Amino acid sequence: MKSKLIIIFSLCCSITLFSQENTLSFSLQEAIDYALENNRTSKIATLDIEAAKKQKWETTTIGLPQISANIDYNNWLKQQVSLIPAEFFGGNVGEFAEVAFGTKQTMNGTVILEQLIFDGSYLVGLQSAKVFLEISKNAKEKTDLEVRKAVINAYGNVLLAEESVTILERNIAVLKKNLNETTKIYENGLGDEESVEQLQITLSSIESQLNNTSRLKTLAYQMLNTTLGTGLNTNTILTDNLQTLTAQNIVLELLNAEENIENTVDFKISKNDEKAKELLVKLEQSKALPTLRGFVNAGYAGNNQDFDFLKRDQKWFGSSLLGVSMNIPVFSSGRRSAATQRAKINLEIAKETLTETEQKIKLQIASAKSDYQFAIEDYDNKKQNLNLAERIEQKNQTKFFEGIATSFELRQAQTQLYTAQQEFLQAMLDVINKKAALETALNQI
Numbered sequence: 001m002k003s004k005l006i007i008i009f010s011l012c013c014s015i016t017l018f019s020q021e022n023t024l025s026f027s028l029q030e031a032i033d034y035a036l037e038n039n040r041t042s043k044i045a046t047l048d049i050e051a052a053k054k055q056k057w058e059t060t061t062i063g064l065p066q067i068s069a070n071i072d073y074n075n076w077l078k079q080q081v082s083l084i085p086a087e088f089f090g091g092n093v094g095e096f097a098e099v100a101f102g103t104k105q106t107m108n109g110t111v112i113l114e115q116l117i118f119d120g121s122y123l124v125g126l127q128s129a130k131v132f133l134e135i136s137k138n139a140k141e142k143t144d145l146e147v148r149k150a151v152i153n154a155y156g157n158v159l160l161a162e163e164s165v166t167i168l169e170r171n172i173a174v175l176k177k178n179l180n181e182t183t184k185i186y187e188n189g190l191g192d193e194e195s196v197e198q199l200q201i202t203l204s205s206i207e208s209q210l211n212n213t214s215r216l217k218t219l220a221y222q223m224l225n226t227t228l229g230t231g232l233n234t235n236t237i238l239t240d241n242l243q244t245l246t247a248q249n250i251v252l253e254l255l256n257a258e259e260n261i262e263n264t265v266d267f268k269i270s271k272n273d274e275k276a277k278e279l280l281v282k283l284e285q286s287k288a289l290p291t292l293r294g295f296v297n298a299g300y301a302g303n304n305q306d307f308d309f310l311k312r313d314q315k316w317f318g319s320s321l322l323g324v325s326m327n328i329p330v331f332s333s334g335r336r337s338a339a340t341q342r343a344k345i346n347l348e349i350a351k352e353t354l355t356e357t358e359q360k361i362k363l364q365i366a367s368a369k370s371d372y373q374f375a376i377e378d379y380d381n382k383k384q385n386l387n388l389a390e391r392i393e394q395k396n397q398t399k400f401f402e403g404i405a406t407s408f409e410l411r412q413a414q415t416q417l418y419t420a421q422q423e424f425l426q427a428m429l430d431v432i433n434k435k436a437a438l439e440t441a442l443n444q445i
Contacts, residue, residue: 024230025237028155028245031228035151036144038229045136045143052136056129063116063126072108075307079104103303110299117294117324120286128279135272142265145440147227152436154224156429159242161217167421168210175203175414178397182407195400195407202411206418246379246428249435255373257442259365261358264443270350270357277343277350284340290328297321361441368438375427375434382420382427389413389420 026034036042079100086095116122179199186196225234261267298320302309329336396413399405439445 022231023235023237024228025239026155026228027239028152031155031224031238032148032151035147035228039147039227040229042140042143042147043229045140049133049136049140052129052133056133059125059129063119063122066114067111068114069109069111071110072106074106076102076104104305105307105309106301106303107309108299108301110297112295112297114293114295117292118289119291120289121283121291124279124283124286128276128283131272131275131279135269135276138265138269138272141443142269145265145443145445148445149436149440150227151224153433154220154227155238155240156242156245156432157220158217158224158236158238159240159245160425160429161213161220162238163242163425164213164422165210165217167425168206168213171206171414171418171421172203172210175199175206179203181401192407198407198411202414242425242428246431249432250376250379251435252376254435254438254442254444255369257444259362259442261361264361264441266357266361267354270354274347274350274354277347281340281343281347284336284343287336287339288329290326293325295321295323295325365438365441368434368441372431372434372438375430379424379427379431382424386417386420386424389417393417 024034079102081098081100083096084099085091085093086097087093088097091097179196182195182199186193221236222232225232225236228236230236262271298318300316300318302314302316304314308314393413393416396405396410400407400410
């Protein structure tokens with residue numbers, strides 16, 4: 001019996017520890033920081049930067065000394081025969097002697113050192129590698145901005161679901177109390193059946209909303225976990241609340257923030273694309289220039305009738321060579337010219353795209369500011385509407401139990417209150433999300 005208790009206790013401890021390991025607690029900023037490290041899209045963008053760094057070095061090494069070595073072994077299964085005039089060996093004029101030159105087996109070992117002296121395309125390649133690295137960094141920056149915005153949206157959706165559940169549960173508690181009191185009044189013959197039925201309809205509707213909102217809350221948590229880069233069913237605890245975040249995200253100074261277009265990531269990406277197209281023009285032009293390479297090689301050759309190359313008495317004959325090779329493009333039937341013209345056209349397209357991107361960014365910022373300003377104004381409006389709806393519902397509830405108001409009027413007031421509650425929650429979420437959208441557009445975090 002004692003051993004069974006120990007096993008059960010150990011199992012319970014293991015389950016508790018496992019549960020603790022799969023529980024994470026975040027404020028909004030902590031969630032953003034965590035996602036920037038663990039979100040899978042952000043991780044991929046980081047790896048892209050590392051790959052771009054390696055590609056930059058890969059390009060750089062083309063202009064550095066290159067050393068290669070090779071070993072060749074040849075075994076003539078049947079040696080090639082050459083015909084030599086027989087008179088060279090004292091034979092008759094007009095006759096030929098059959099001679100096989102060399103040994104049956106040969107082995108050669110060579111080491112080659114090559115150095116690129118000049119290549120216009122190499123110089124352009126170095127510049128292109130730098131631009132490619134910058135483009136990868138821009139992509140990472142844009143990814144982080146989008147991840148940040150996604151975390152804010154997902155975090156806010158969870159808080160919205162939590163607040164909605166709390167409000168619906170509170171509404172249900174009030175409705176059940178009202179229904180219970182109304183039922184007693186009806187049973188005592190002091191009220192009508194319709195009043196009971198009206199409250200039952202309202203209660204049934206709110207309970208249905210609660211069930212749906214509870215399911216949506218589960219999905220909201222899963223979406224947040226996916227955005228954070230944790231397990232789908234991780235037990236995530238949020239330490240911020242919707243009201244506090246809304247107050248923190250009402251920053252009127254942001255509406256007058258300086259529109260530094262060149263600081264936005266989309267402008268940087270478009271500008272780097274223009275630089276890349278300029279380099280492509282230079283690359284095509286550089287193909288008309290000569291390339292110059294230098295090389296040094298050294299090697300040893302051995303000859304033998306049998307495979308005795310590993311023996312000490314094998315003779316090896318050394319050789320060495322120093323040389324320079326120049327390749328001069330002369331005529332390409334207009335191919336290089338056409339490629340250069342095509343690259344120039346693509347450059348013009350990139351310039352037009354940059355101008356268009358600049359205009360779009362300005363419009364995007366203006367639109368984001370307008371949306372954020374409206375969200376703040378709508379929040380104030382929905383807050384006032386909620387206060388009014390609460391007062392109206394309370395008055396109608398009092399009138400109803402005093403017999404002054406009908407059940408239909410009470411239900412109207414309750415429905416208006418419930419709508420105002422959801423609109424107010426959505427208004428708070430809009431303030432948070434629209435501020436995130438504006439900060440993303442301005443590249444200000």
